[in-house]
Amino acid sequence: MNAASRFALLLLLPLTALAADRPMKIDRSRSFVDVDVDATKNFTAHLDRYDVKLTVDAAGKIKSAVFTFSFRDLKTGHDGRDADMIKWLGGGEPTGRFELGNLAMTPDGQGQASGRLTFHDATERVEFPVNLTKADGDYTIIGGTTIDYRNWNLKVIRKALLFTVSPQVGIRFKFTATVMPEPEPAK
Numbered sequence: 001m002n003a004a005s006r007f008a009l010l011l012l013l014p015l016t017a018l019a020a021d022r023p024m025k026i027d028r029s030r031s032f033v034d035v036d037v038d039a040t041k042n043f044t045a046h047l048d049r050y051d052v053k054l055t056v057d058a059a060g061k062i063k064s065a066v067f068t069f070s071f072r073d074l075k076t077g078h079d080g081r082d083a084d085m086i087k088w089l090g091g092g093e094p095t096g097r098f099e100l101g102n103l104a105m106t107p108d109g110q111g112q113a114s115g116r117l118t119f120h121d122a123t124e125r126v127e128f129p130v131n132l133t134k135a136d137g138d139y140t141i142i143g144g145t146t147i148d149y150r151n152w153n154l155k156v157i158r159k160a161l162l163f164t165v166s167p168q169v170g171i172r173f174k175f176t177a178t179v180m181p182e183p184e185p186a187k
Contacts (some may be wrong), residue, residue, distance in 0.1 A: 035047070037166070072086065
């Protein structure tokens with residue numbers, strides 16, 4: 001094998017690693033995203049719809065995760081409060097996105113995730129603990145963090161000098177997913 005062939009082979013090696021990554025499918029009936037809000041009257045908002053793209057490598061390690069959502073799908077249980085939230089975010093169709101940067105896991109399933117959370121035209125790095133279990137072909141990822149929404153250029157919510165929403169909001173999630181089967185080879 002000449003030097004040019006070896007060089008070409010080295011260039012192709014990363015492509016074979018990428019080809020081994022397999023997508024996962026989220027089981028929505030066993031998954032959730034909730035946001036805990038500390039206000040004069042505390043409440044929990046539930047994210048009704050979202051999109052999660054997860055991939056694992058050949059060894060079953062999570063390699064990538066991208067989570068996207070529309071704030072219109074974050075439901076607080078009160079239509080007026082939901083409408084006020086959209087106004088507070090600037091109106092229109094506000095969206096959010098989290099992209100995993102690093103996932104460090106211990107053998108017992110405890111770990112630390114970090115990545116970039118984007119909404120309200122601002123991106124901040126977030127880091128949070130996670131727990132990953134694998135059973136019967138399913139992966140269950142549980143985690144949560146507290147963010148300060150002022151880091152995303154949003155003002156503290158106050159109404160009538162009586163009602164204030166703490167800038168610290170808790171985000172809790174559980175995703176249950178299964179690795180998709182490998183595609184059938186073309187015949």
